[in-house]
């Protein structure tokens with residue numbers, strides 16, 4: 001259920017905005033998932049965080065992915081979505097559209 005929601009959000013919101021100027025975006029996205037699932041090695045993490053400091057695309061992906069996961073977690077726990085979270089997601093999406 002969480003996976004479906006995640007895919008829906010990606011398809012409907014993010015795919016329209018994601019920039020593709022990172023030569024290794026596919027790989028970065030994969031590493032990002034591993035990191036957020038807490039299954040990454042220290043090496044992978046260090047490499048990834050060094051990369052997003054220089055790569056705007058991956059930095060945006062990181063923030064969005066994190067926000068989406070927070071949102072899904074909140075939904076699953078059936079708690080109301082906090083305003084601050086909704087705002088930060090909207091802000092991230094707006095930032096992407098401005099680019």
Ligand SMILES: [Zn+2]
Pocket residue numbers: 022023024025028051055057058
């Ligand atoms: Zn990148």
